[in-house]
Amino acid sequence: MRWAVVVFPGSNCDRDAEQAIRLVTGDPVDLVWHDADDLSGYDAIVLPGGFSYGDYLRAGAIARFSPVVRAVAREAERGKPVIGICNGFQILTESGLLPGALLPNRHLQFRCEMTELRVETNDSPFTRLYTPGEVIRIPIAHGEGRYHAEPEVLEELRRERRVAFRYVENPNGSVDDIAGILNPKRNVLGLMPHPERAVIDWMGSEDGIRIFQSIHAHVEEGLSHA
């Protein structure tokens, strides 16, 4: 399989994601510039962390107009796994591929620290190698990570078990402790914490590995069935 890591002007975890994927899966990874309008050659797409367009106005507000976001939407529609990490999650909500919005942290500060997450579902291409209820350690680094959605949307997320991860201790005021959510087809995941920063012992946690392994297993299975 082949991965695309999309690079927006101001992305800064693009190479981190690339390194992590290579390390964990050994798969080929391309860094794809934001003006690309065709991602059909890729099996999985990563929107990495960073400050696209400086996060000016609102995080992700400008990036979502990049040509590549239309291409991402197309591949998502076709069922390919798309994961938005941190700024990538913000771009996914701004562009409507995921519901809700990410607002400035309740305490108004940027926060970078290790957090504990509860895996809420393993019914997704991203979480199949975790056990539901399992607590994992993945760091966060964001200033605008407070997930917000209207009550009907939240109700739907809960009903359809589309909350993928919850914070054990809420670091930013997210509604319902939400750290990551899935789209209705479960092939688009947005999450604020950074799994690419938890893939080797000296990083202090290796719990992010299984996200990339899960995607890899999911895609390879699909490819061998096809």
Added chain:
Amino acid sequence: MKQFDVEVKVWLKPSVFDPQGHAVHGALVSLGFQGAGEVRIGKFIQMTLAAEDRQAAERQVEDMCQKVLANPVMETYAFEIRERGQ
């Protein structure tokens, strides 16, 4: 083409918690401004715009707000347009 001065205000919907407003309210009260009630903080955007006429300008600004300047999931907006030299 006519020149317009545009002012856009964007603020959070009432249902969305505004921690900035909350913090500023606390600050004001602790500084002795006892009368300060709820504070909400939004954005104030100034822009110049060249457009055919007032109607075209309004249409464009409306469009900008919908697409870029505000996020309807959590925000509302209002704007004023003034023609230059009038």
Added chain:
Amino acid sequence: MKQFDVEVKVWLKPSVFDPQGHAVHGALVSLGFQGAGEVRIGKFIQMTLAAEDRQAAERQVEDMCQKVLANPVMETYAFEIRERGQ
């Protein structure tokens, strides 16, 4: 005590560079809003205020702007005050 609705606009002094406005301008133009000129982004603050009378309210808001709402090193401000129910 009377109740007032206060709206404060705070913006960067003209000589101060506004990277945010600059980036938003670029985005607007690339989205096809060719007529958009300089964009400046400031703050818009809404507040309720209880004060003796209009004059007291004005004095207090002026004071708030100086102390908390604006940063006089880089910003200027303007405000409007409306009495409730009028």
Added chain:
Amino acid sequence: MREPTPEEIRERALYRNLGLTDEEYERVVEKLGRLPNYVEAGIFGVLWSEHCSYKSSKVHLRRFPTTGPQVLQGPGENAGVVDIGDGFAVAFKMESHNHPSAVEPYQGAATGVGGILRDIFTMGARPIAFLDSLRFGPLDDVRTRYLFAQVVAGIGGYGNCVGIPTVGGEVQFSPTYRQNPLVNAMCVGILRADRIVRGEAKGVGNPVFVVGARTGRDGIHGATFASAEDPEEKERSAVQVGDPFLGKLLMEACLELIATGAVVGIQDMGAAGLTSSSAEMASRAGGGIELVLDRVPVRETGMTPYEMMLSESQERMLVVLERGKEETAFSIFRRYGLEVADVGRVTDDGMLRLRWRGEVVAEIPVRALVDEAPVYERPVGPPVSPKPASIPDPRDLAGAWLDLMRHPNVADKSWVYRQYDTMVRAQTVFGPGMDAALVKVPDLDKAVAMATDGNGRYVRLNPKKGGAIAVAEAARNVAAVGAKPLAITNCLNFGNPEKPAVMRQLADAIDGMAEACRALDTPVVSGNVSLYNESRGQDIDPTPIVGCVGVLDGIVRRMPSVPRESRGLKLVVLGREDDALDGSLYAELACGEPVGDAPYLDLAAERRLHDLLQRIAAERAAEAVHDVSEGGLAVAVAEMALGAGCGAVIVAPDGVRPAGWLFSEAQGRAIAAVLPDRLEALLDLARALDVPARVAGEFTGAPHVEVSFAEDRVRVPLADLAEAYRNAIPSLLGQDAVDSRATL
């Protein structure tokens, strides 16, 4: 508005407003052989300023050792470069942004970070880390809390956005910095040892480009034009605003361009913008440069040559390209959406020549501007000899211990660094919280270690020893994580150099630092001087800050400051056992002001300790090592115990004064936590390297830390230590009135 004529400048002494003294002005006239016009006088004014010319410190800086087999580039370039083996090198430098941060703390700190970042990537190095060294007044003051919160937010605001982790630094609080906070930022980058790029305008006829942000009127000194009646003056602001987004694009584009080999020379437009970048680049190449100012992209209308030359608008670079490679550069800059303008040529006539509207508006020999800038041997006052002090014992040892733990200099700094992205780039092995930071070199089993240190109290009490301690402590922190200290950068923050007493502090501190650099084999490869840190005639305590960089070969050899599994580990004191309280924080708290000499220092013993610490790491002879610094052994042990979440018992040697043994800040010491079955190995190493080592105690399961003396015992619950240490800074900051402006 009309610019003054050359004659008016002379007759009305307008050059004084431009920063030139009467003598300096006469010297300009002599060098030019005529009267300078307004632009020329302005250019001399900024380039001959203390900030750009180092005219007061230069004669003293020459005493720093700057060479060694590891040094690939010493002082004089945008940053120093040191070999770390396997074909790689690190570029690093520290810079102050004290005055801008005092005026507008968020932007002052942010632009400081942006500026030092550009100094690193212009060397062709990819930035891998920031460190920040901060000084403020006590936090009981609302303005100080505002400055502190905003500076931290500004550092994070810039660093987080450009995607370089902030992995270390320090913050200290003392009344001496109340009116004059210090904000020193350090950046470290990595490059191939054979690919160093220099800031030289070489190759006659090569084109010169301005890249990045447009030039505005930001930061122009010229109080000259400012008439008080001018209504626009109110709307003017000297504050420069950073644009980290643009800074990030500029970094990526420049690194990409440098990799093509098209760049002849490149320099950031820092202080004095276009003026210093063009003159310094021409000077390094021994040639000249000609600029056509009409082609400089401007942000505002009606800008004059004077304004363009002196503007300090951020995020701009001056680039000299090899002729014929223009298209390569343009296509890279276009892709990043960056503006680029061809503004001139490299010449061979040794002149800085500016054209505007078809006329030559300035023509100055580059040598006169840079190489022949004034150098002052300012009067140096008599040496001060430290006064012996009598320092009282505390009534309650446990209480004194807790007071130190909650002193903001000692207390947990995570309130600060959790606002920094410490892990972006995914190479951070040790972030803040350890003795030194460790950042991995991508694709190699190697990491760069870095730490900053400096203590104004020590330098005030004994400038020479204090200066040496700054170097020793920074290098010790690097050695404590197992790395080999290689070289240092520094920022010399001092008061008014026109006062002989201040010059004495500067001269002596430099001597002390130089001596330590020699003893520890860590030459100075870059640095920065910030003078006139004074307010209402009151100078700050002399505060040299040292940033040390080292290398660790083999990630498995990394030595943490806190063990993972602590129960049963032995605690070994490495280095001299001391009970003198000279210069200690305890003494300052007990006496109300810094007293006595600076703490004990023996550079030869220090060197042996550093060697030992590296050996301990290499042979895994300990599970953790923590250096002893402010607050003494008591604080060091408590920090390890808190980090491990585990109590400890310690026995002091016979015959020591308890408060002295607990709180002495004697240098050259560390505590090791050792597995019982590795104890002999560790003691053997210490013996072999002639470092005193004593097994002083162990981690226990008990919920307290206990120290026993011959006739006394002190026991403090872990919970109390934790409360004092962890809540001190957050509780002082709280939800503050003016703080909340930081949130707007």
